[in-house]
Amino acid sequence: MKRWRVKDESEGKLTSSELIVMAAKQIATHSGTFHADEALAVFMLQQLNEYKDALIVRTRDEAAIAAANIVVDVGGIYDFLRARFDHHQRGFNETFDANHSTKLSSAGLIYKHFGLRVIAAVLAWDLDHPRLNQVHAKVYDDFVEGFDGVDNGISQYPADLRPKYRDGTSISSRVAKLNPWWNQESNDAVLFNSFLKAVALTGEEFTERVKYTALAWIPAREIVETGLTSRKSVHPSGKIIAFDQFCPWKEHLHILESEHSIPEAEVPLYIIYPDETKKWRIQAVPQSPESFVSRKALPEAWRGIRDSALSELSEIPGCIFVHASGFIGGNLTRDGALAMAIKSLE
Known part of the structure; x- marks a missing residue:
């Protein structure tokens, strides 16, 4: 003591x-x-x-x-x-x-x-x-x-x-x-x-x-790395990543791109993932984890349009919305979100 x-x-x-x-x-x-x-x-x-x-x-x-x-x-x-x-x-x-x-x-x-x-x-x-x-x-x-x-x-x-x-x-x-x-x-x-x-x-x-x-x-990080390395099974361009569940991905993706030496021509542009309501989101990859500027925003013509009007305009069933800035959108299904990502590549 x-x-x-x-x-x-x-x-x-x-x-x-x-x-x-x-x-x-x-x-x-x-x-x-x-x-x-x-x-x-x-x-x-x-x-x-x-x-x-x-x-x-x-x-x-x-x-x-x-x-x-x-x-x-x-x-x-x-x-x-x-x-x-x-x-x-x-x-x-x-x-x-x-x-x-x-x-x-x-x-x-x-x-x-x-x-x-x-x-x-x-x-x-x-x-x-x-x-x-x-x-x-x-x-x-x-x-x-x-x-x-x-x-x-x-x-x-x-x-x-x-x-x-x-x-x-x-x-x-x-x-x-x-x-x-x-x-x-x-x-x-x-x-x-x-x-x-x-x-x-x-x-x-x-x-x-x-x-x-x-x-x-x-x-x-492990989820993002799996998505990054398997992305060409989602789309042959390698520009779309699909996650089966949501997780924080922005910081990980930019770090992993550098670690895996991803060529500039193959850096991912869009992420698709399910949200908490089991609907699907498509999100444009930002230029940096903190940036509000996307590498390639969703098409300008879709921005601010919702529901059936957006499905008719995009010719993709199940559309829910595209944000006015084009950084994120939604669809009822995985196939619909993937279709939005593929068409956005064009």
Whole structure:
């Protein structure tokens, strides 16, 4: 058993309140205003067996920092062997890997060194699980890199207007709002309790992102890859993909086209798939996953026309609609949606 007392930084002495906790180890981070990166770093460490019962110490006292078993976001040292993970010191330029240029925060540092084990713990996977490395890389790109970019003050949109990193949850600003207002009471105890809320918030969203990536994103990729590689059985041009069920496909398709070296003349233009009502959709492939511009929109003459009028105009039975912008349409049957795609190729 260890006895931990909250330190009053402003007076430089211990308060009378004491917390008695069971803790074999200590995780140290800085006191005062907290941020999203160290909150997530602490949560990730808590998923590991060696730190799951560790005491969180928020301090800037050098002796307390030196006594901790692992230190994040304070101390001015990055040294994996010494379990020191600060990123504020002069000359620090560590990135996740050679393919990334975003400087790491404490969250990125912990994820870089412990992320595989953290993900395995969250998913109850073995470390040799065949999908583990893929989930690790994807979660960094979609979630953790945003913590690094925001905490290091890196512009998300540089000169070319392509986002340097993703920040789909704006979680750093929500963590910041958990700090006391400027005109509210603020002391070590208040900040510590608020910091625990930040750890829980970042941890909940991290866990959700890991599970989504492993259990939804990767299975969708497998569906898209099967559709891409078998597309010429749908139409000899290779420009139409048919899915037997809906799944998120845009990002996967663009990635897989590159991985499979699909020639420009054979890139898919249309996707057909069943919707939630068992009717069928035809969707034009966008120029990029985020783009609203289609590679080849559905025929202009069909746009904004519905039902029997559209069937008569297109000479295809079962038509339901074509959106006014031509990016999507519907038909009662798979054969009807396929016929719409084939005629749209002309």
